[in-house]
Amino acid sequence: MKPIMFTYRLLVLFTLVFPAAVLAADDKYTETMQKNINIVYTATAPAELQNAVNTLERVGAAEKSKWEPFYYASFGYVMMANKEKDGAKKDAYLDQAAAALAKAQALLPNDSEIVAMEGFIQMIRINVDPASRGQQYSGLATQNFRKAISLNPENPRALALLAQIQFGTAAFFGSPATEACATNTQALEKFETSKPADALAPRWGKGMAESMKEKCK
Amino acid sequence: MKILFTLCFLFPLAALAQTTLSGKITDDKGEGVPGANVVLEGTYDGGTSDAEGRFQFTTTEQGPHVLVVSFIGYKEYRKAVALEGSPIVVDARLEETINELEAVTINAGAFTASDASRRTVFRALDIATTAGATADIAGALNTLPGTQKVGESGRLFVRGGDSNETRTFIDGMLVLDAYGPSAPNTPSRGRFLPFMFKGVSFSTGGYSAEYGQALSSVLALDSRDETAMTRTDIGILSVGADVAHTQAWEGGSVAAKVQYTNIRPYFGLINQRIDWKTAPASIEGIGAFRQKVGKQGMVKVYGNFNHADYSLYSHDIDDYNHSTVYDLTNNYRYLNGFYKNVLNEKWNVRGGLSYTSIENNTWTGLDHTVETQKGLHAKTVFEGSLSDKAELRTGVEVIQRNYDQVNDLHVGQDYTLSFQELITAGFAEMDLYTSNAFVMQGGLRSEYNSLNKKFSVDPRLSLAYKTGKSSQIHFAYGAFRQTAKNELVRIDHQLGAEKAEHFILNYQVMENNRTLRLQAYYKRYRDLVKYVNGDPLQLANTGDGYAKGLEFFWRDNRSVRNLDYWVSYSYLDTQRDYLDSPYRATPSFASAHNFSVVTKYFFTDIRSQLGLTYSYTSGRPYNNPNTETFNGGKTPYYSDLSVNVSYLPKPYIIIHLSCTNVLGRDNIFGYEYSTSPDAQGIFNSRAIRQPATRFLFLGIFITLSKDKSTNQLPTL
Numbered sequence: 001m002k003p004i005m006f007t008y009r010l011l012v013l014f015t016l017v018f019p020a021a022v023l024a025a026d027d028k029y030t031e032t033m034q035k036n037i038n039i040v041y042t043a044t045a046p047a048e049l050q051n052a053v054n055t056l057e058r059v060g061a062a063e064k065s066k067w068e069p070f071y072y073a074s075f076g077y078v079m080m081a082n083k084e085k086d087g088a089k090k091d092a093y094l095d096q097a098a099a100a101l102a103k104a105q106a107l108l109p110n111d112s113e114i115v116a117m118e119g120f121i122q123m124i125r126i127n128v129d130p131a132s133r134g135q136q137y138s139g140l141a142t143q144n145f146r147k148a149i150s151l152n153p154e155n156p157r158a159l160a161l162l163a164q165i166q167f168g169t170a171a172f173f174g175s176p177a178t179e180a181c182a183t184n185t186q187a188l189e190k191f192e193t194s195k196p197a198d199a200l201a202p203r204w205g206k207g208m209a210e211s212m213k214e215k216c217k
Numbered sequence: 218m219k220i221l222f223t224l225c226f227l228f229p230l231a232a233l234a235q236t237t238l239s240g241k242i243t244d245d246k247g248e249g250v251p252g253a254n255v256v257l258e259g260t261y262d263g264g265t266s267d268a269e270g271r272f273q274f275t276t277t278e279q280g281p282h283v284l285v286v287s288f289i290g291y292k293e294y295r296k297a298v299a300l301e302g303s304p305i306v307v308d309a310r311l312e313e314t315i316n317e318l319e320a321v322t323i324n325a326g327a328f329t330a331s332d333a334s335r336r337t338v339f340r341a342l343d344i345a346t347t348a349g350a351t352a353d354i355a356g357a358l359n360t361l362p363g364t365q366k367v368g369e370s371g372r373l374f375v376r377g378g379d380s381n382e383t384r385t386f387i388d389g390m391l392v393l394d395a396y397g398p399s400a401p402n403t404p405s406r407g408r409f410l411p412f413m414f415k416g417v418s419f420s421t422g423g424y425s426a427e428y429g430q431a432l433s434s435v436l437a438l439d440s441r442d443e444t445a446m447t448r449t450d451i452g453i454l455s456v457g458a459d460v461a462h463t464q465a466w467e468g469g470s471v472a473a474k475v476q477y478t479n480i481r482p483y484f485g486l487i488n489q490r491i492d493w494k495t496a497p498a499s500i501e502g503i504g505a506f507r508q509k510v511g512k513q514g515m516v517k518v519y520g521n522f523n524h525a526d527y528s529l530y531s532h533d534i535d536d537y538n539h540s541t542v543y544d545l546t547n548n549y550r551y552l553n554g555f556y557k558n559v560l561n562e563k564w565n566v567r568g569g570l571s572y573t574s575i576e577n578n579t580w581t582g583l584d585h586t587v588e589t590q591k592g593l594h595a596k597t598v599f600e601g602s603l604s605d606k607a608e609l610r611t612g613v614e615v616i617q618r619n620y621d622q623v624n625d626l627h628v629g630q631d632y633t634l635s636f637q638e639l640i641t642a643g644f645a646e647m648d649l650y651t652s653n654a655f656v657m658q659g660g661l662r663s664e665y666n667s668l669n670k671k672f673s674v675d676p677r678l679s680l681a682y683k684t685g686k687s688s689q690i691h692f693a694y695g696a697f698r699q700t701a702k703n704e705l706v707r708i709d710h711q712l713g714a715e716k717a718e719h720f721i722l723n724y725q726v727m728e729n730n731r732t733l734r735l736q737a738y739y740k741r742y743r744d745l746v747k748y749v750n751g752d753p754l755q756l757a758n759t760g761d762g763y764a765k766g767l768e769f770f771w772r773d774n775r776s777v778r779n780l781d782y783w784v785s786y787s788y789l790d791t792q793r794d795y796l797d798s799p800y801r802a803t804p805s806f807a808s809a810h811n812f813s814v815v816t817k818y819f820f821t822d823i824r825s826q827l828g829l830t831y832s833y834t835s836g837r838p839y840n841n842p843n844t845e846t847f848n849g850g851k852t853p854y855y856s857d858l859s860v861n862v863s864y865l866p867k868p869y870i871i872i873h874l875s876c877t878n879v880l881g882r883d884n885i886f887g888y889e890y891s892t893s894p895d896a897q898g899i900f901n902s903r904a905i906r907q908p909a910t911r912f913l914f915l916g917i918f919i920t921l922s923k924d925k926s927t928n929q930l931p932t933l
Contacts, residue, residue: 032261047252051265054254058263061256087729096289129730139446169868173824 032059033068033200040076041204049080053100060103067114068200070104074117075204078124087128097121112152113202119144120161141165154194157205159187163212181216184209236300239273240307242266242286245652250311253288257298276300290314292605315606315650344411347815348828349859349877351914354407354417354436355396359832360813362736362768362785363421363434366834367806368855369886369905371404372396374806375421376740377764377791378433378717381702385409385436386428387519388555390571391594391616395436397499398525398547398577400491402886403908408523408549410474413505415441422719422738423693426644426660426677427598427612432699432717432742440519440555442507448922455915456480461503468509476501483913491908492530494542499525514558523549528580534891534903544580549573564601568612570594583627590703593617603647610660611645620703634707638700639667646677654683666700668710673698688726695719701746705756713758716743734770739763745795753797762793762801782816802848803838805887808855810835828861828875839887842900855884873916881910 032055039052053076060069077097084090098121105114122141126133142165148158166180187209196203238257242250249270256263257276264274279300284307286294291311298305343357350356355373359366365374372380385395387409399405411417416439420428428435450461461474479498489496506518528544550573557567570593577588598612621635646660658679665672675696683689698714706712721738745760766789774781789809792801812833819826834855838848861875878884884907890900 028261047265047268050252054252054263054265055261057254058256059261062259062261092289143446173865173868175867 029059029063029066030199033072037072037200040072040079043079044083046080046083049076052076053080057100060100065107067104067108067111070100070107071114071117071202074098074101074104074121078117078121081124090128091125094121094125110151112148112155112158115144115151116148116155116158116161119148119158123161123165138165138169154190156187156190156194156209157202159183159190160205160209160212163187163209167212167215177216180212184212184216188213234277234279234302235275236278236302237273237275237304238264238284238298238307239271239304240309242270242272242288242294242309242311244291244311245313247310250288250291253286253291253311256285256287257300258283258285258295286311313653315653344417346817346826346828346861346863348817348830348861348875349832349857350830351406351875351877351912352411354409354411354438356406357411358417358419358436360783360785360815360830361419361421362734362770362787362811364787365789365806365808365811366832366855367837367886368834368857368884368907369402369404370806371399371406373434373436375434376738376766377762377789377793377804377807378740379804379806382431382433382699382717383436384428384431384434384699385438387414387438387551387553387571388440388517388569389427389437389567389596389598390553390555390569391430391573391592392551392571393573393590393592393618394549394575397523397549398497398527398545400497400527400529400545400908401531401543402889402905403491408521408551409438410503413440413503413519414438422740423677423679423695423721425610425658426646426662426675426695427610429614429642429644429662429664429675429697430616430640430699432697432715433740440505440517440553442515442517446922448920450474451919451921452476453917453919454478455913456483470505470507472503472505474501474503476503489909490906492532492540494528494530494544495526497525497527499523510556510558512559515556517555518553519555520552521550523547525549531581534889535895535901541582542580546578548576548578560599560601564599566597566599568595568597570596585625586622587625588622589620591619606650608648609645610647611643613641613643616640616642620707622707636668636706636710638706640700641665641667656681664698666714668700668706669713671713673714685726687728688724691721691723691725693719693721693723705746708754709756712746712756713744715745715758717741718743730773730775732770732772734768736768737766738768739765740791742793742795745793747795748797751797751799760793760795760798762791762795764789764791764807766790779819779821780816781818782814784815785811785813787811799847805838805840805848808834808837823864824866825862825864828859828863830857830859832857832859837887840890841888841902842890842894850888852885852887855886856880856882857884869920869922871918873914873918875914877912878907878910883907883910 036052036055039048043049043052053073056069056073056076060066060073063069074097077093077100081090081093081097084093101114101117101121108114119141122137122144126137142162145158145162145165148155149162163180163184166183167177170177170180191206191209242253244250251266251268251270253266254263255266255272257278260276260278262274262276262278264272266272281297281299284296284298286309288311290313292314294309294311296307298307344350344354345352347357347360350360355371358364358373363376367374370380373383374380375383385392395408396405397408418437420435422434424435446463447465448463452459457476457478459474459476461472463470463472477500481496481498484493484496501523504520508516510516526546528542530540531543533539553569553571555569557565559565573592575590579586594614594616596612596614598610600608600610602608618638621633623633625631642662642664644660644662646658649657660677661674662677663672663674675698677695679691679693681689681691695718697717697719700706701712701715718741719738721736723734723736725732725734740763742762744758745762746756746758747760749755749757766787769786770783772783789807791807792803794801813830815830817826817828836851836854839850839852840848841850857878858880859875859877860879861873864872866872886905888902888904890902894900
């Protein structure tokens with residue numbers, strides 16, 4: 001059975017709006033992080049991403065107690081996976097994304113952003129083989145997005161990602177995307193109202209929600 | 218860099234203390250490794266190797282440090298460096314790690330279906346969606362090479378082996394009789410529903426030393442570690458109904474399913490060749506519990522009970538008007554407890570206990586027979602690495618079986634046949650990798666059987682070599698033994714085990730959702746049980762036999778969008794001299810040619826999958842007592858075209874319709890002969906046919922869960 005085939009790839013690729021404001025760095029950690037976070041948000045070349053991811057992993061290994069380096073390394077690998085066409089390689093990147101995220105999770109359990117990222121990785125897994133994975137991974141991803149929302153109802157990324165999954169399902173069943181669009185509207189509201197906790201807090205995902213808004217019209 | 222220079226200019230002292238590190242990262246073959254992470258341990262300083270494997274970075278750190286180079290698929294490289302300002306060149310040669318994704322695998326004769334592994338030829342979902350298989354594990358596996366279709370049995374017959382030579386294991390624990398009861402000459406279904414398992418590994422030979430008491434094949438089912446979602450599943454079927462509920466929590470879940478099957482209304486509508494008194498009905502309950510223990514440990518309990526009954530009129534071959542009532546009541550219980558945990562960084566332990574209880578209560582006319590079999594299997598296995606290139610697996614197990622057959626005859630002396638068998642076994646198996654391209658597996662299995670008081674040691678050997686990026690060649694050898702069938706051992710407890718040796722050569726290419734597999738094998742049977750002078754009450758291990766064959770498998774779900782298909786062909790040449798054979802002859806379950814094409818096409822617009830399966834089996838021998846030659850007769854070929862359609866009207870509803878043998882071919886599986894000749898000295902015969910030409914099935918499956926996009930797809 002070929003179940004739900006979502007088209008996340010297109011949605012995700014072009015729509016990660018990188019944060020415009022880069023706050024003044026107050027220390028070496030923040031400075032290094034901001035520089036590399038910017039790269040994983042904007043870079044398109046795999047080598048550039050790999051470079052940033054490696055730096056993030058180095059920072060994480062040196063700092064030992066910070067979750068952000070691993071979170072963004074994971075994000076960088078997801079971006080690399082997104083650009084990769086070969087299924088096996090895509091999976092290998094996602095494995096590394098999951099491994100990096102596990103390190104973040106060990107340092108900061110039950111964090112809404114980290115749980116949402118876990119769902120994001122699972123969502124990208126579907127693209128490798130929608131026929132056999134769609135069912136399993138869409139369920140897992142949805143579950144993680146919902147968990148992320150329950151951990152922090154103000155997390156716009158969790159809402160935006162949930163909207164993506166709901167949109168894909170609705171598109172497949174030819175049913176109206178009302179639910180997905182409502183979730184997306186919520187996500188957009190949260191993007192406006194929620195303020196990042198600090199200079200390194202995640203800021204991505206708004207563009208994804210904005211491009212869906214276009215589709216919802 | 219510019220900023221760096223500026224900084225250096227501003228702070229000349231710092232510039233003095235800078236050290237430049239550079240070098241080249243290569244693999245075992247001297248090729249550059251791009252993307253490797255080079256780091257001065259404990260600092261932010263480091264770099265990434267470029268497309269040629271070169272790196273360069275500067276650091277203001279001073280004194281002794283450790284340079285670490287890491288990259289996925291390779292062992293970490295570490296080197297002490299002293300940072301004193303003068304440039305340091307480090308050329309690192311990385312050693313590859315043996316990793317699951319890259320390494321050559323030992324898989325001769327195994328078709329592994331798994332949710333987790335990404336290198337599977339056959340997926341768990343395939344079992345549910347293969348037309349003609351009717352969601353039966355054996356039914357789906359019968360479309361793979363190595364199997365010989367025996368339509369009237371429904372069981373797995375592998376490479377010239379009888380169906381009892383395939384043994385089923387759940388989480389490594391033995392299952393006694395994995396098939397539900399069926400009327401004589403009607404296909405039985407497997408007792409275990411595919412959706413309860415995350416992995417199905419079907420080995421048609423040359424399997425690990427961990428598995429014993431199987432001459433031909435091992436079907437290893439791996440139950441789900443945890444179910445992630447709380448959900449309720451309801452099925453309304455044309456032959457019954459089922460309801461299942463799963464409750465999930467962090468790290469664990471419990472699931473229960475009750476299924477009621479009643480073919481009576483269906484048989485009322487569609488004419489059957491069997492003269493049922495009461496058609497089969499059964500009630501079945503399944504329970505599963507999973508709980509994570511600690512960080513990596515897992516406890517699983519799986520249980521299943523089933524009560525089934527039916528009765529039919531068995532008509533005499535010579536005189537149709539003379540019939541006997543045959544009545545069967547079957548009670549089945551299976552309970553399996555499984556435990557696994559990590560002992561330390563290098564060693565794992567897993568083990569379990571399984572209990573099977575089967576009771577068959579039959580009436581043949583006025584004769585009453587109660588057959589009970591109870592089995593207990595306990596096993597502990599330790600797995601670990603001796604080094605990064607050597608893995609050891611070793612374990613011990615005991616299998617206890619108590620068998621009783623109590624015969625209460627209307628005429629004649631009542632009698633009881635029984636036996637108790639205790640098999641104590643130990644095994645050790647080692648995987649040795651020289652690289653990701655070559656692996657050797659050697660194993661030994663020892664057994665002691667309490668009934669015949671024999672101790673045995675059987676070797677297993679496998680060599681696998683990766684011939685290209687996605688192709689490999691594999692040779693396997695193994696010696697296997699299995700206690701003879703219950704109906705033989707109950708007559709003679711001293712019977713030795715039956716033995717088989719497998720020699721298998723396998724070539725496989727797997728690339729981008731296309732798989733090609735070619736296999737050749739030779740199998741030698743020894744010590745098969747044979748009737749002494751044709752007397753079924755005098756048995757001896759004097760029989761023997763062989764099987765040899767060629768197999769082909771091709772699967773492609775890439776060439777045509779939304780189309781997935783596979784083609785299998787098996788050629789088999791087998792003969793055996795056993796039981797009542799006067800000499801070596803091809804047994805009645807063996808067919809020379811088996812061919813299957815399975816296709817699945819998904820229509821996106823109407824959210825439906827159409828499945829078509831065509832199977833062909835060449836004629837099988839049967840014994841005609843009116844002729845001189847033993848097993849000299851040959852049935853017509855068997856062929857079947859089955860269709861199924863699955864439709865998803867809503868994300869949580871599936872409607873499934875399937876029909877076997879749409880072309881309506883009258884397949885003949887063999888002939889039964891009367892036990893004594895008629896007045897003319899002729900043994901009368903009757904053809905064994907399909908109980909009904911076609912089998913129609915309609916099911917509606919509804920899933921209720923918090924997430925409305927969940928459905929029962931993977932379970933169908």
